[in-house]
Amino acid sequence: MRNLLTMNAxxxxxxxEIIGQAQDFAxxxxxxxxxxxxxxxxxxxxxxxxxxxxxxxxRKLGLQVIPFDAGTSSVLKGETLYDTARxxxxxxxxxxxxxxxxxxxxxxxxxxxxxxVINAGDGCGHHPTQSLLDLMTIKQEFGGFNGIKVAIIGDxxxxxxxxxxxxxxxxxxxxxxxxxxxxxxxxxxxxxxxEDMDTAVKTADVVMLLRIxxxxxxxxxxxxxxxxxxxxxxxxxREKSMKPRAIIMHPAPIxxxxxxxxxxxxCRRARIFKQMENGVYIRMAxxxxxxxxxxxxxxxxxxxxxxxxxx
Amino acid sequence: MRNLLTMNAxxxxxxxEIIGQAQDFAxxxxxxxxxxxxxxxxxxxxxxxxxxxxxxxxRKLGLQVIPFDAGTSSVLKGETLYDTARxxxxxxxxxxxxxxxxxxxxxxxxxxxxxxVINAGDGCGHHPTQSLLDLMTIKQEFGGFNGIKVAIIGDxxxxxxxxxxxxxxxxxxxxxxxxxxxxxxxxxxxxxxxEDMDTAVKTADVVMLLRIxxxxxxxxxxxxxxxxxxxxxxxxxREKSMKPRAIIMHPAPIxxxxxxxxxxxxCRRARIFKQMENGVYIRMAxxxxxxxxxxxxxxxxxxxxxxxxxx
Amino acid sequence: MRNLLTMNAxxxxxxxEIIGQAQDFAxxxxxxxxxxxxxxxxxxxxxxxxxxxxxxxxRKLGLQVIPFDAGTSSVLKGETLYDTARxxxxxxxxxxxxxxxxxxxxxxxxxxxxxxVINAGDGCGHHPTQSLLDLMTIKQEFGGFNGIKVAIIGDxxxxxxxxxxxxxxxxxxxxxxxxxxxxxxxxxxxxxxxEDMDTAVKTADVVMLLRIxxxxxxxxxxxxxxxxxxxxxxxxxREKSMKPRAIIMHPAPIxxxxxxxxxxxxCRRARIFKQMENGVYIRMAxxxxxxxxxxxxxxxxxxxxxxxxxx
Numbered sequence: 016m017r018n019l020l021t022m023n024a025x026x027x028x029x030x031x032e033i034i035g036q037a038q039d040f041a042x043x044x045x046x047x048x049x050x051x052x053x054x055x056x057x058x059x060x061x062x063x064x065x066x067x068x069x070x071x072x073x074r075k076l077g078l079q080v081i082p083f084d085a086g087t088s089s090v091l092k093g094e095t096l097y098d099t100a101r102x103x104x105x106x107x108x109x110x111x112x113x114x115x116x117x118x119x120x121x122x123x124x125x126x127x128x129x130x131x132v133i134n135a136g137d138g139c140g141h142h143p144t145q146s147l148l149d150l151m152t153i154k155q156e157f158g159g160f161n162g163i164k165v166a167i168i169g170d171x172x173x174x175x176x177x178x179x180x181x182x183x184x185x186x187x188x189x190x191x192x193x194x195x196x197x198x199x200x201x202x203x204x205x206x207x208x209x210e211d212m213d214t215a216v217k218t219a220d221v222v223m224l225l226r227i228x229x230x231x232x233x234x235x236x237x238x239x240x241x242x243x244x245x246x247x248x249x250x251x252x253r254e255k256s257m258k259p260r261a262i263i264m265h266p267a268p269i270x271x272x273x274x275x276x277x278x279x280x281x282c283r284r285a286r287i288f289k290q291m292e293n294g295v296y297i298r299m300a301x302x303x304x305x306x307x308x309x310x311x312x313x314x315x316x317x318x319x320x321x322x323x324x325x326x
Numbered sequence: 327m328r329n330l331l332t333m334n335a336x337x338x339x340x341x342x343e344i345i346g347q348a349q350d351f352a353x354x355x356x357x358x359x360x361x362x363x364x365x366x367x368x369x370x371x372x373x374x375x376x377x378x379x380x381x382x383x384x385r386k387l388g389l390q391v392i393p394f395d396a397g398t399s400s401v402l403k404g405e406t407l408y409d410t411a412r413x414x415x416x417x418x419x420x421x422x423x424x425x426x427x428x429x430x431x432x433x434x435x436x437x438x439x440x441x442x443v444i445n446a447g448d449g450c451g452h453h454p455t456q457s458l459l460d461l462m463t464i465k466q467e468f469g470g471f472n473g474i475k476v477a478i479i480g481d482x483x484x485x486x487x488x489x490x491x492x493x494x495x496x497x498x499x500x501x502x503x504x505x506x507x508x509x510x511x512x513x514x515x516x517x518x519x520x521e522d523m524d525t526a527v528k529t530a531d532v533v534m535l536l537r538i539x540x541x542x543x544x545x546x547x548x549x550x551x552x553x554x555x556x557x558x559x560x561x562x563x564r565e566k567s568m569k570p571r572a573i574i575m576h577p578a579p580i581x582x583x584x585x586x587x588x589x590x591x592x593c594r595r596a597r598i599f600k601q602m603e604n605g606v607y608i609r610m611a612x613x614x615x616x617x618x619x620x621x622x623x624x625x626x627x628x629x630x631x632x633x634x635x636x637x
Numbered sequence: 638m639r640n641l642l643t644m645n646a647x648x649x650x651x652x653x654e655i656i657g658q659a660q661d662f663a664x665x666x667x668x669x670x671x672x673x674x675x676x677x678x679x680x681x682x683x684x685x686x687x688x689x690x691x692x693x694x695x696r697k698l699g700l701q702v703i704p705f706d707a708g709t710s711s712v713l714k715g716e717t718l719y720d721t722a723r724x725x726x727x728x729x730x731x732x733x734x735x736x737x738x739x740x741x742x743x744x745x746x747x748x749x750x751x752x753x754v755i756n757a758g759d760g761c762g763h764h765p766t767q768s769l770l771d772l773m774t775i776k777q778e779f780g781g782f783n784g785i786k787v788a789i790i791g792d793x794x795x796x797x798x799x800x801x802x803x804x805x806x807x808x809x810x811x812x813x814x815x816x817x818x819x820x821x822x823x824x825x826x827x828x829x830x831x832e833d834m835d836t837a838v839k840t841a842d843v844v845m846l847l848r849i850x851x852x853x854x855x856x857x858x859x860x861x862x863x864x865x866x867x868x869x870x871x872x873x874x875r876e877k878s879m880k881p882r883a884i885i886m887h888p889a890p891i892x893x894x895x896x897x898x899x900x901x902x903x904c905r906r907a908r909i910f911k912q913m914e915n916g917v918y919i920r921m922a923x924x925x926x927x928x929x930x931x932x933x934x935x936x937x938x939x940x941x942x943x944x945x946x947x948x
Contacts, residue, residue: 053693061403064413067392071364071417074390079696081689082393082704092683094890098902102686102889105913106693267413268405280409291416372714375724378703382675382728385701393704578724579716591720602727 017305020121020134021141022179027186034151036300037293040075046303047077054302055081055103057113058135059090064267064291065135065145069112072298078306081108097123104130110305113137131305139173144301145266146179148294150187152286153221155293156262160187166215169195169225169247169274171204176266177225181206192219195247212247217256224249224265224274240273249275254284262286328616331432331445332452333490338497345462347611348604351386357614358388365613366392366414367423369446370401375578375602376446376456380423383609389617392419408434415441421616424448442616450484455612456577457490459605461498463597464532466604467573471498477526480506480536480558480585482515487577488536492517503530506558523558528567535560535576535585551584560586565595573597639927642743642756643763644801649808656773658922659915662697668925669699676924677703677725678734680757681712686889686913687757687767691734694920700928703730719745726752732927735759753927761795766923767888768801770916772809774908775843777915778884782809788837791817791847791869791896793826798888799847803828814841817869834869839878846871846887846896862895871897876906884908 019025025033040046054073058066073080081103090099100111110131113120118138136142150160157163165184171177171193181191181204191207193200194215216222227243244250249263254276257263263275263285271277280287330336336344351357365384369377384391392414401410411422421442424431429449447453461471468474476495482488482504492502492515502518504511505526527533538554555561560574565587568574574586574596582588591598641647647655662668676695680688695702703725712721722733732753735742740760758764772782779785787806793799793815803813803826813829815822816837838844849865866872871885876898879885885897885907893899902909 051697053696055689063394063401063405063410064417067366067394067414067419068417070392071419074364074392075362075418081692081696083685083689084395084706086397086708090685092890093892094685095893098889098891098893099685101910102913103689105910106686106690106917107697107914108689108693267409268403269409270404271406271409288412288416291413292418295417374705374712374716374721375728378677378705378725378730379728381703382730385675385703386673386729395706397708578720579714580720581715582717582720599723599727602724603729606728 017307018121018125018132018134019143019301019305020125020132022143022146022183025143025183030147030150030183030187033147033297033300033304034154036303037147037151037296038155040296040299041293046299048306051079052077052110052306053079053081053108054110054112055083055108056135057083057085057099057103057111057115059085059113059115060136062114062135064294065114065142068144068291068294069135069298069302071295072302075295076299076302076306078302081106095123096120097127100124100128100132104128110302133301133305141179142176143179144294144297145176146183147301148290148297149176149180149223149264149266150183151293151297152262152264152290153184153189155289156260156286157220160184160189163189163220164192164218165189165221165223166192166194166210166219167207167223167225168193168212168215168249170199170227171195171225172199172201173228174225178204180223195225213253213256216249216253218258220258220261222249222257222261222263224263226266226268227270227273240270243273244276248273249279251276251279254279254282257284264290267291328618329432329436329443329445330454330612330616331436331443333454333457333494336454336494341458341461341494341498344458344608344611344615345465347614348458348462348607349466351607351610352604357610359617362390363388363421363617364390364392364419365421365423366394366419367446368394368396368410368414368425370396370424370426371447373425373446375605376425376453379455379602379605380446380609380613382606383613386606387610387613387617389613392417406434407431408438411435411439411443415439421613444612444616452490453487454490455605455608456487457494458612459601459608460487460491460534460575460577461494462604462608463573463575463601464495464500466600467571467597468531471495471500474500474531475503475529476500476532476534477503477505477521477530478518478534478536479504479523479526479560481510481538482506482536483510483512484539485536489515491534506536524564524567527560527564529569531569531572533560533568533572533574535574537577537579538581538584551581554584555587559584560590562587562589565590565593568595575601578602639929640743640747640754640756641765641923641927642747642754644765644768644805647765647805652769652772652805652809655769655919655922655926656776658925659769659773659918660777662918662921663915668921670928673701674699674732674928675701675703675730676732676734677705677730678757679705679707679721679725679736681707681735681737682758684736684757686916687736687764690766690913690916691757691920691924693917694924697917698921698924698928700924703728717745718742719749722746722750722754726750732924755923755927763801764798765801766916766919767798768805769923770912770919771798771802771845771886771888772805773915773919774884774886774912775811777911778882778908779842782806782811785811785842786814786840787811787843787845788814788816788832788841789829789845789847790815790834790837790871792821792849793817793847794821794823795850796847800826802845817847835875835878838871838875840880842880842883844871844879844883844885846885848888848890849892849895862892865895866898870895871901873898873900876901876904879906886912889913 112133114135118140185206192210265287423444425446429451496517503521576598734755736757740762807828814832887909
């Protein structure tokens with residue numbers, strides 16, 4: 016069992032290995048487990064892209080996917096996440112992909128399961144496969160990270176992606192700056208200073224926009240969409256000021272006309288749908304990594320199966 | 327990419343080809359794409375039969391189905407249908423089957439995707455695979471359409487099926503009449519006159535009942551069910567007046583005791599479950615048609631993938 | 638077609654055969670149908686374990702699973718269960734696994750379908766695959782049932798499992814007693830007397846705890862959780878009084894700290910997750926039994942398919 020819970024837990028070498036494997040998959044390489052392998056995707060929050068991306072990755076690896084619908088599961092009857100996970104282990108699932116609204120939900124599972132857990136997003140915490148696909152997209156573009164300037168812009172405080180990415184980019188040799196509404200910047204995030212919007216866009220190699228999570232802080236978001244776009248979004252005017260080879264990234268779903276002018280979503284610089292494409296390969300690499308490790312065999316110390324006339 | 331959006335877009339020859347292919351599938355013929363092929367079913371409205379039928383058709387063709395749950399998708403976060411569709415394209419889905427409550431939802435997608443879209447129902451608009459399976463059922467029974475009289479009865483104004491069917495039947499050489507509550511008939515539908523219920527049932531080769539869509543016009547449906555059945559439904563007495571070889575069709579789900587006496591649902595004349603059986607073969611034929619076309623290779627002009635040390 | 642609807646309908650020999658086949662599957666035996674076979678799981682009530690377990694069993698047998706989501710199905714449009722089931726039969730599904738909140742929902746289907754129905758729980762009625770996996774777990778432990786004392790404890794009146802199990806255990810030669818809140822015991826259940834909690838736990842070979850179904854009788858459950866545990870749950874003190882080889886069972890989901898002290902859920906005696914593991918093999922055996930029978934060929938008397946120029 017080899018979990019993937021946070022970016023912090025990955026060394027620079029491991030990050031490079033995962034991206035390298037993902038690139039091999041993108042180039043057409045195949046890998047299949049040597050016996051029937053079962054995986055379940057536990058999504059306790061809405062998701063199109065991440066869930067579909069994992070579903071695709073799983074099928075490309077020939078895995079069998081056991082459907083799990085949080086909305087009709089026994090969680091409604093008050094079952095703990097651990098008991099749900101342990102149940103899926105008991106019926107033979109080899110890896111769990113979990114998205115959950117609670118920060119660090121996986122602390123409850125750590126060391127108590129014999130199967131792999133892959134974190135597909137925990138509350139305002141981490142989203143390592145998103146970070147990895149972002150890094151893969153940057154590496155494809157620039158060949159590496161040394162000296163690349165990445166401007167992470169927007170709802171930094173509530174973004175799973177912002178913090179994981181900033182830390183990993185820093186370790187890989189990139190320069191990180193933050194921009195967007197100053198009240199959403201938090202110096203404790205570290206790994207990068209705040210820059211005003213126009214400077215950040217003008218000087219970055221990568222303009223990494225974040226999604227405004229309306230569902231997370233509805234009340235203090237008093238600006239109109241048009242006003243936000245003008246002040247902190249990527250307008251057509253700002254796009255024109257970007258460096259010749261600079262690219263635009265966004266984790267999606269996109270609020271068109273808020274974080275970015277709708278006409279720029281698929282412009283020459285945009286790598287937004289490219290990121291999604293890369294996400295499948297990253298998830299294939301992450302699943303392979305977890306399942307290869309698991310191959311050693313699972314020992315259920317806890318189950319005392321007998322088939323004897325013992326009395 | 328070869329979409330199937332409306333019946334109007336299909337020539338008589340194309341209709342005959344699809345029905346012929348479906349009949350070959352019904353006779354046991356197989357067809358499989360020559361490489362792994364992925365499809366997603368986006369159902370934004372409740373459905374048992376159409377969705378299950380596509381799911382079955384997809385599996386019979388050996389396609390991989392990427393699950394999509396509209397109720398937990400990013401559409402809840404305000405994502406546009408285009409961005410959702412484009413996302414699924416980016417992760418490698420080869421065809422989308424879409425049901426959506428908005429009339430002509432596909433206008434938003436037309437010409438903007440490199441993968442096929444198959445319309446599984448748009449609002450009060452079209453439902454081409456339902457029309458095709460109706461036509462297949464009639465052809466199986468009568469060998470063709472020339473001179474066949476089809477009476478389309480019931481909630482014509484709100485029926486996707488009524489209008490597509492009337493037009494296609496007309497083009498194929500059949501005679502179409504409409505019946506049911508006169509206030510639900512609309513002369514602008516064209517392709518057939520209104521006949522009173524008893525005459526229509528007595529003289530038709532095909533009595534095609536439509537479902538009363540309680541969910542669409544609750545308020546102006548003031549009649550009781552028993553009253554509706556007596557005045558505009560297929561009662562046992564009316565069934566007795568039908569021509570010897572005439573058949574009964576209904577797109578289902580059936581409101582038993584409203585459009586049709588419950589005892590007639592599986593009577594000798596009824597082809598209701600036969601229609602559902604045919605639906606699988608029609609959908610196989612439609613999917614094959616879309617996927618064969620797609621085989622030429624998808625070019626993503628929009629993605630500038632690089633893997634170079636460019637700077 | 639060979640349904641599995643209730644335990645009562647199974648002879649002792651049939652029970653032993655199913656358990657034997659399940660044990661063969663547990664030991665690594667495989668079985669696959671000799672042609673593509675389709676199954677649908679219709680769960681009208683929340684479930685993790687039973688649904689996932691069937692999904693796993695189906696995949697281990699190489700079956701194709703047609704997804705069915707009760708929450709977005711035509712049942713919402715008022716379709717009868719029979720029409721839904723008949724629809725799935727018409728599109729080619731070979732077996733239906735159904736959980737439904739209505740007691741004996743299957744009476745509506747009996748004799749009207751040509752495909753197998755497997756009952757995955759009906760209201761407060763039956764849950765035969767749960768009973769079978771319980772029996773398998775006991776047999777694994779003790780080699781058989783003769784003279785084994787099983788104490789069924791808790792919410793007997795509302796438990797599907799309690800009654801099926803008591804009857805089957807009795808027929809297989811075991812002794813059954815009931816315990817828990819006396820007002821939840823009902824003498825009409827038969828097959829076993831009531832014992833006070835401490836005696837039952839101390840003298841049983843199998844302590845079979847039932848789940849308190851908060852969702853079924855919220856109002857008359859006035860006790861606090863801690864109070865319930867102390868009076869009628871398996872506390873650590875009671876566990877210490879158990880016979881040396883005695884085991885603990887629970888159908889799950891578990892209300893930790895109510896029916897059982899949370900620390901005992903995975904203790905040396907607990908077979909709770911072992912039961913879940915066995916459930917997959919039992920369901921494989923039950924599916925095989927239904928599908929082998931079905932192999933004779935389905936005849937649709939009701940469908941008059943023709944492909945002729947008949948008029």
